[in-house]
Amino acid sequence: xxxxxxxxxxxxxxxxxxxxxxxxxxxxxxxxxxxxxxxxxxxxxxxxxxxxxxxxxxxxxxxxxxxxxxxxxxxxxxxxxxxxxxxxxxxxxxxxxxxxxxxxxxxxxxxxxxxxxxxxxxxxxxxxxxxxxxxxxxxxxxxxxxxxxxxxxxxxxxxxxxxxxxxxxxxxxxxxxxxxxxxxxxxxxxxxxxxxxxxxxxxxxxxxxxxxxxxxxxxxxxxxxxxxxxxxxxxxxxxxxxxxxxxxxxxxxxxxxxxxxxxxxxxxxxxx
Numbered sequence: 001x002x003x004x005x006x007x008x009x010x011x012x013x014x015x016x017x018x019x020x021x022x023x024x025x026x027x028x029x030x031x032x033x034x035x036x037x038x039x040x041x042x043x044x045x046x047x048x049x050x051x052x053x054x055x056x057x058x059x060x061x062x063x064x065x066x067x068x069x070x071x072x073x074x075x076x077x078x079x080x081x082x083x084x085x086x087x088x089x090x091x092x093x094x095x096x097x098x099x100x101x102x103x104x105x106x107x108x109x110x111x112x113x114x115x116x117x118x119x120x121x122x123x124x125x126x127x128x129x130x131x132x133x134x135x136x137x138x139x140x141x142x143x144x145x146x147x148x149x150x151x152x153x154x155x156x157x158x159x160x161x162x163x164x165x166x167x168x169x170x171x172x173x174x175x176x177x178x179x180x181x182x183x184x185x186x187x188x189x190x191x192x193x194x195x196x197x198x199x200x201x202x203x204x205x206x207x208x209x210x211x212x213x214x215x216x217x218x219x220x221x222x223x224x225x226x227x228x229x230x231x232x233x234x235x236x237x238x239x240x241x242x243x244x245x246x247x248x249x250x251x252x253x254x255x256x257x258x259x260x261x262x263x264x265x266x267x268x269x270x271x272x
Contacts, residue, residue, distance in 0.1 A: 064091060
């Protein structure tokens with residue numbers, strides 16, 4: 001169980017972290033403080049979860065054991081000015097800001113014990129996928145704390161090299177948007193065939209959920225699972241032929257590469 005935790009930023013991911021920690025018993029409401037400039041967000045977090053809130057970043061980090069940075073990257077310079085010299089020496093800093101390097105965080109905050117993590121939006125319902133890494137100043141005990149915290153959001157994977165965070169940003173961090181687009185397109189296709197949008201959405205979402213759970217439970221490669229439901233000359237074969245002819249694989253790879261290069265560019269913009 002954690003001692004005291006400060007969240008800098010009170011948006012949706014910060015709320016997911018609070019919800020996950022409380023649900024797993026990693027901390028009680030009195031051990032959590034969240035800072036946010038918006039009174040509406042502070043009031044919501046306080047009323048919904050019973051945590052303390054403040055508009056003052058320096059007040060939030062005073063004497064805490066863990067500081068979680070959950071602001072947008074463009075807000076980071078202001079946050080760094082607030083926090084530099086105010087984070088307790090033994091405190092762990094966990095950043096979920098996309099593209100911001102460990103080195104840049106350590107320099108901007110004047111603090112060496114920093115963890116960088118890339119969660120995704122399903123963390124809001126406890127089904128997230130988070131990839132994370134840590135600076136050399138982070139102790140083994142602190143790494144275990146981070147692992148427990150991120151596990152409260154879903155699955156987590158630790159990587160030794162920070163470059164994998166940019167890859168994770170492109171695959172799992174942005175990944176939900178890719179699936180939402182494909183699901184949307186499949187619903188539209190069902191509507192075009194004649195289903196109502198409500199029925200088409202139910203068909204698509206339940207099919208997607210079943211396919212994912214089936215793939216998770218099976219030891220077989222994804223390609224083999226696809227072959228199992230593709231009868232030669234059948235309906236699936238015809239649809240897959242159109243997907244392949246339209247360059248689906250190439251488009252997916254190109255899109256993920258673009259997201260990866262954008263993550264690297266964002267990180268470069270943060271260098272001092």
